[in-house]
Amino acid sequence: MKIDAVDFFYASMPEVTLEADGSQDALLVRVTAGDHVGWGECEASPLTSIAAFVAPRSHGVCQPVGASVLGESLDGPEDIARIARLVARNSMDLLQAAHTWSGIEIALWDLLGRAREEPVWRMLGYAESHAKLPYASMLFGATPQDTLERARSVQARGFHAVKFGWGRYGTGSAAEDADHVAAAREGLGSDALLLVDAGQIWGDDLQPALERLPALEAAGATWLEEPFLPHAFVPHAELARAARGVGIAGGEGAHTVHMATNLIDYGNVRFVQIDAARIGGIGPAKEVADHAVASGVTFVNHTFTSHLALSASLQPFAGLADHRICEYPVEPKRVAEVLSVQHITPDHNGEIRAPDAPGLGIDVDLDALRPYLRTVDIAIDGVPVFSSPLPVDGPPKVNAIS
Amino acid sequence: MKIDAVDFFYASMPEVTLEADGSQDALLVRVTAGDHVGWGECEASPLTSIAAFVAPRSHGVCQPVGASVLGESLDGPEDIARIARLVARNSMDLLQAAHTWSGIEIALWDLLGRAREEPVWRMLGYAESHAKLPYASMLFGATPQDTLERARSVQARGFHAVKFGWGRYGTGSAAEDADHVAAAREGLGSDALLLVDAGQIWGDDLQPALERLPALEAAGATWLEEPFLPHAFVPHAELARAARGVGIAGGEGAHTVHMATNLIDYGNVRFVQIDAARIGGIGPAKEVADHAVASGVTFVNHTFTSHLALSASLQPFAGLADHRICEYPVEPKRVAEVLSVQHITPDHNGEIRAPDAPGLGIDVDLDALRPYLRTVDIAIDGVPVFSSPLPVDGPPKVNAIS
Numbered sequence: 105m106k107i108d109a110v111d112f113f114y115a116s117m118p119e120v121t122l123e124a125d126g127s128q129d130a131l132l133v134r135v136t137a138g139d140h141v142g143w144g145e146c147e148a149s150p151l152t153s154i155a156a157f158v159a160p161r162s163h164g165v166c167q168p169v170g171a172s173v174l175g176e177s178l179d180g181p182e183d184i185a186r187i188a189r190l191v192a193r194n195s196m197d198l199l200q201a202a203h204t205w206s207g208i209e210i211a212l213w214d215l216l217g218r219a220r221e222e223p224v225w226r227m228l229g230y231a232e233s234h235a236k237l238p239y240a241s242m243l244f245g246a247t248p249q250d251t252l253e254r255a256r257s258v259q260a261r262g263f264h265a266v267k268f269g270w271g272r273y274g275t276g277s278a279a280e281d282a283d284h285v286a287a288a289r290e291g292l293g294s295d296a297l298l299l300v301d302a303g304q305i306w307g308d309d310l311q312p313a314l315e316r317l318p319a320l321e322a323a324g325a326t327w328l329e330e331p332f333l334p335h336a337f338v339p340h341a342e343l344a345r346a347a348r349g350v351g352i353a354g355g356e357g358a359h360t361v362h363m364a365t366n367l368i369d370y371g372n373v374r375f376v377q378i379d380a381a382r383i384g385g386i387g388p389a390k391e392v393a394d395h396a397v398a399s400g401v402t403f404v405n406h407t408f409t410s411h412l413a414l415s416a417s418l419q420p421f422a423g424l425a426d427h428r429i430c431e432y433p434v435e436p437k438r439v440a441e442v443l444s445v446q447h448i449t450p451d452h453n454g455e456i457r458a459p460d461a462p463g464l465g466i467d468v469d470l471d472a473l474r475p476y477l478r479t480v481d482i483a484i485d486g487v488p489v490f491s492s493p494l495p496v497d498g499p500p501k502v503n504a505i506s
Numbered sequence: 507m508k509i510d511a512v513d514f515f516y517a518s519m520p521e522v523t524l525e526a527d528g529s530q531d532a533l534l535v536r537v538t539a540g541d542h543v544g545w546g547e548c549e550a551s552p553l554t555s556i557a558a559f560v561a562p563r564s565h566g567v568c569q570p571v572g573a574s575v576l577g578e579s580l581d582g583p584e585d586i587a588r589i590a591r592l593v594a595r596n597s598m599d600l601l602q603a604a605h606t607w608s609g610i611e612i613a614l615w616d617l618l619g620r621a622r623e624e625p626v627w628r629m630l631g632y633a634e635s636h637a638k639l640p641y642a643s644m645l646f647g648a649t650p651q652d653t654l655e656r657a658r659s660v661q662a663r664g665f666h667a668v669k670f671g672w673g674r675y676g677t678g679s680a681a682e683d684a685d686h687v688a689a690a691r692e693g694l695g696s697d698a699l700l701l702v703d704a705g706q707i708w709g710d711d712l713q714p715a716l717e718r719l720p721a722l723e724a725a726g727a728t729w730l731e732e733p734f735l736p737h738a739f740v741p742h743a744e745l746a747r748a749a750r751g752v753g754i755a756g757g758e759g760a761h762t763v764h765m766a767t768n769l770i771d772y773g774n775v776r777f778v779q780i781d782a783a784r785i786g787g788i789g790p791a792k793e794v795a796d797h798a799v800a801s802g803v804t805f806v807n808h809t810f811t812s813h814l815a816l817s818a819s820l821q822p823f824a825g826l827a828d829h830r831i832c833e834y835p836v837e838p839k840r841v842a843e844v845l846s847v848q849h850i851t852p853d854h855n856g857e858i859r860a861p862d863a864p865g866l867g868i869d870v871d872l873d874a875l876r877p878y879l880r881t882v883d884i885a886i887d888g889v890p891v892f893s894s895p896l897p898v899d900g901p902p903k904v905n906a907i908s
Contacts, residue, residue, distance in 0.1 A: 116562070116564075120562065120563055120564065120565065121566075121679065122563075122565070122569075123564060123565060123566055124566045124567055125565050126564065126566050126568070126599070128564060129564045134508075136538065143776075147599075147600075148564075148568075148599070148601065149557075149558065149561045149568055149570075149599070149600045149601075150561070150562075150564070150598060151560070151561035151562065151884070151886065152554060152557040152558045152561045152601075152602050153890075154557075155553045155554040155557035156551065156554045156556075157604070157884050158553070159551045159553035159554045160518070160522065160531075160552075160553065160880075161522055162518075162522065162528065162530060162531050162550075162551055162552070163522065163523075163524070163525060163526060163527050163530050163531075164523075164524040164525055164526045164527075165526055165705075165764050166528070166550075166551055166879040167524075168551075169849075193903045195707065196759070197528070197549075197551070197759070198550075198551045198554060198840055199549070199550065199551075199554075199601050199605050200551075200554050200558070200601050200602035202557075203601050211822055212584030225675075267805075286752070304568075304598065307635075307668045308764070309612075333762070333764060333767050335762050335768060336764050337768060337772070338766075338771075339545050357599070360735070360737050362710070362738050362739075366737060366739060366768070366772075369740075370739070370768075382593060402711070413738060477886075478562075478886060478887050479886070479887055479888065480884075480885070480886055481881070481883075481884070481885045481888075482553070482882075482883070482884050483879070483881075484553065484884045485880050485881055486880055486881065486883075487836060487881055489553075491631075500899030
């Protein structure tokens with residue numbers, strides 16, 4: 105097969121708010137190779153990621169992503185890895201390239217799996233897609249009482265693991281945060297897993313993170329996520345040393361394999377959270393999963409968008425029975441909900457699995473998505489270099505590279 | 507002052523080749539605050555970097571760079587640092603943001619320096635702008651004889667330090683590379699500093715780098731630059747341990763302060779090379795310079811474009827007398843040459859300095875640049891979100907944020 109076309113579909117809610125909710129828009133990628141089609145998603149700024157695909161080249165190692173993808177042959181996973189190396193080399197100085205490539209890489213796995221009638225996880229070498237325990241991600245409430253009620257309501261919906269984060273956490277006093285954490289535990293009951301997400305709030309400042317540990321330990325929190333900036337390994341390691349009962353988690357921002365493995369090797373995180381739609385796709389995420397296994401660290405997906413992205417982020421650790429927890433988008437915005445025909449829903453045990461179906465096992469519903477689609481037009485010197493494809497009419501078209 | 511407008515000017519050669527020559531295009535940034543104007547440059551893909559400024563927001567921490575900049579107050583260096591923190595927070599998930607912000611940050615320093623009639627290096631706390639020894643960057647020749655002739659010719663132009671790199675270096679045998687390195691030394695004579703740049707060619711594979719060490723040591727090379735991917739600290743540190751006579755250099759790709767300081771702390775580089783136009787501007791580059799001083803590591807600028815970018819990248823270590831070597835764009839393409847009115851040229855000792863003039867001390871020549879300017883138009887849902895400003899007509903306009 106030969107990669108004939110890469111098409112980007114940008115969809116969003118009519119109004120995008122300042123909430124830390126990544127499901128408010130989506131950048132879908134459709135790859136066409138002969139008679140075969142695959143779909144992926146970038147967890148990234150849509151316009152910027154499209155620009156990185158079509159930008160005029162600046163020099164030999166600042167080429168647009170498209171230059172390394174269009175026309176390439178695709179006959180097996182080794183071709184995906186080969187094209188990944190091309191992109192890394194030719195777009196070395198184009199920072200956004202990793203985010204753009206991630207969605208394409210995912211679509212290539214989907215396409216290949218559909219062509220071979222195999223799930224992606226099997227092509228990765230796994231014999232089975234193991235059950236995962238989905239955790240629901242929630243924002244902390246405005247008051248501890250509010251947090252308590254949120255915890256009760258999500259517990260009533262049957263989730264055995266819940267993550268609270270963002271909101272005012274980390275911005276006020278440690279005592280105030282302690283009240284929220286205790287309220288979350290009270291609302292969940294003693295059995296559920298409680299996870300806490302600080303959203304990088306302390307930069308590289310160790311002290312405020314240390315001050316939160318006693319409350320987290322008292323509440324039996326499983327992890328404290330992203331206390332610091334993702335490259336700040338020193339405070340990560342110092343906090344990990346101090347936090348015996350609570351694991352440190354992080355990695356969602358990793359846009360290279362080394363960035364994630366460094367967080368394990370130098371930052372001593374106990375949980376590494378990888379978004380396949382940012383790190384360069386499923387292949388690099390699997391490399392991190394292998395490193396996590398070798399290091400005795402638990403791999404977790406990061407997913408806050410659609411079930412297409414969820415399936416993609418589950419594949420890299422689908423076959424790791426001991427890596428049980430997975431992030432599950434519990435209240436996605438409508439655009440992220442309608443974009444897939446299938447949804448990955450908890451079974452009677454409250455568990456989910458990467459689909460046992462060709463590719464990612466998720467079909468995109470362009471028709472349902474139509475009201476949410478936004479058009480992008482980019483011209484250089486008056487010449488169009490990108491125009492959003494129409495959702496259904498005619499054959500997909502190859503985007504021009506200038 | 508209040509930041510009223512940020513305008514981007516994209517210029518390029520009529521033909522951009524696949525050479526590893528970053529001077530083939532430029533993205534200039536003009537910031538206007540009241541009656542004051544400052545200029546900066548992004549060392550980055552122009553279209554992608556513009557998109558990161560105007561992209562519709564995806565959520566609270568995936569906002570366009572413009573959202574954190576336009577309308578902000580600017581009364582001193584502390585405001586530049588404050589806006590930098592805003593950008594880092596609000597654009598946490600927009601990978602390209604660091605490259606876009608770099609040019610703006612540089613322009614803010616220039617504007618502030620012009621308003622205060624002070625050079626930027628003085629606002630950074632330096633008492634003096636010390637002389638630097640510029641090194642000329644060259645590509646290796648196609649044959650060792652070719653490399654020899656290039657070395658002779660650049661030596662005849664009066665350069666006391668020369669860097670060879672890229673070309674076929676690292677792609678063939680170690681013996682072949684040894685011939686090139688020996689030829690470079692022969693052509694330069696025994697006194698000149700010889701630097702070698704591997705351009706990340708070995709990924710994270712230590713062995714081929716180890717095999718190049720004997721020839722580099724025999725030729726008295728001062729450093730081996732970028733043997734590996736910038737996040738691959740383990741092979742960096744192992745090579746540094748093995749390479750007693752040759753220092754390891756790297757850091758040009760750093761887009762956060764921590765990325766650069768990690769390369770020092772974990773990668774054990776002896777020379778840290780920072781491009782202010784990528785790392786987030788002059789402030790972050792100065793933070794790396796401070797860390798280099800504290801770590802006994804030598805700070806070096808990375809500059810392969812214009813003299814506006816050169817001045818910006820010299821500022822962070824202008825006052826460090828012992829950090830002597832600086833990169834100097836020796837054969838920039840015409841577009842990078844004409845864009846500045848002033849040029850930073852070697853004095854009778856063959857040395858250069860950051861200008862002792864307000865701001866960066868470099869004026870942009872929009873008139874000379876006119877034949878190289880390219881227009882960019884971006885529309886979302888048919889509504890323009892960016893149109894390239896005209897070079898000279900009327901007051902600068904504020905770019906809309908959708």
